[in-house]
Amino acid sequence: MSTAPKTSIIPREVDALKACTQGATYEGVIMPEDLPRLAAAVVSIQREMTGKVRFFRDESNYRMVTAELHTVVSVQCQRCLSALDYQLRAEMDLAIVVSEGQLESLPKEFEGWLLDESGSADLYEAIEEELLLALPIVSYHDQADCSASGQYSTGDFEEPLAEKKNPFAVLGDLKLAGKADSTDKESE
Template sequence: MSHQTQVIPDPFEFARRRNTLNGEVDARSLPRLAAEVQGVTAQPVSYELLGSQVDDQCFIAISASASLIMQCQRCLGDVCCEVEVDSRLLLVPKGEAMPDEDLEVDDFDPVHAAHDFDVLNALEEELLLALPLAPTHDDCSVPAAKENGDDRSPFALLKSLKTKS
């Protein structure tokens, strides 16, 4: 696994020169992401940053893919989720206001940037935003209430309480 530079010294110059930065990182080294998932697979998170400039606006596009283990929201078991990130960040100098009229455009997100742009922090943020809200297995069903020989639905008792009142 290669660990390239994790900081871009001048993100605006990076964007103006249309530079690229590729790398791989172990998801366990991203603390906020590691706290949200059950585990990670053996494959590292691979990422690519691509700078660009349109008119006088500087952008960094982030592409990444990760294979993460999350908790299935139906059976509560582990489920492997393939997370893909493809986002574009508008670089706004620190201290300047975020562009209000451009917030309606959905193809980029404005972020404050200064010298020493933290690549791994930006990558982690985009991965967190790309996590599925309710991960489930493709062929998973809600567990049945068959503990202690009881085949009734867990809601059957609630239904009987409702009819008594």
């Protein structure tokens, strides 16, 4: 009898400095309840986040952490306001630093992850930040699948209605008629 392989949980707390030295790689899941900021930003998180996180030193000897992250979330369609499943994918590529000075001296192509002197880090916080940044600014169903697809304008304008007569034109006509009457009285 075979059993399904146990899915490992990516650790929340890591010693990032030690993990870089060892070239550690964590592959597994993070449960939805461990991503409260993401849960607050979407309608719901449909399943656990799967990912692979790798710590290493790059060719310039910078301590780095990279990650490939994936989950499915429900976001709100901005047309019909109903839930829409969205495949959320994010990549993380951070240089690990332990001081403000190191952070400021990083080359511009690096995004820094500032840790305390001990090197201990909340990995979920960094992962959740990347997932939040990967959310779409505006989300909506495909037009054919959206219940509100016939209720909005696509930018095409309808034919203009026949030009209406200005309601104040009557006042102008009265004024002209009044001038004509006064001119007639003056000529008599």
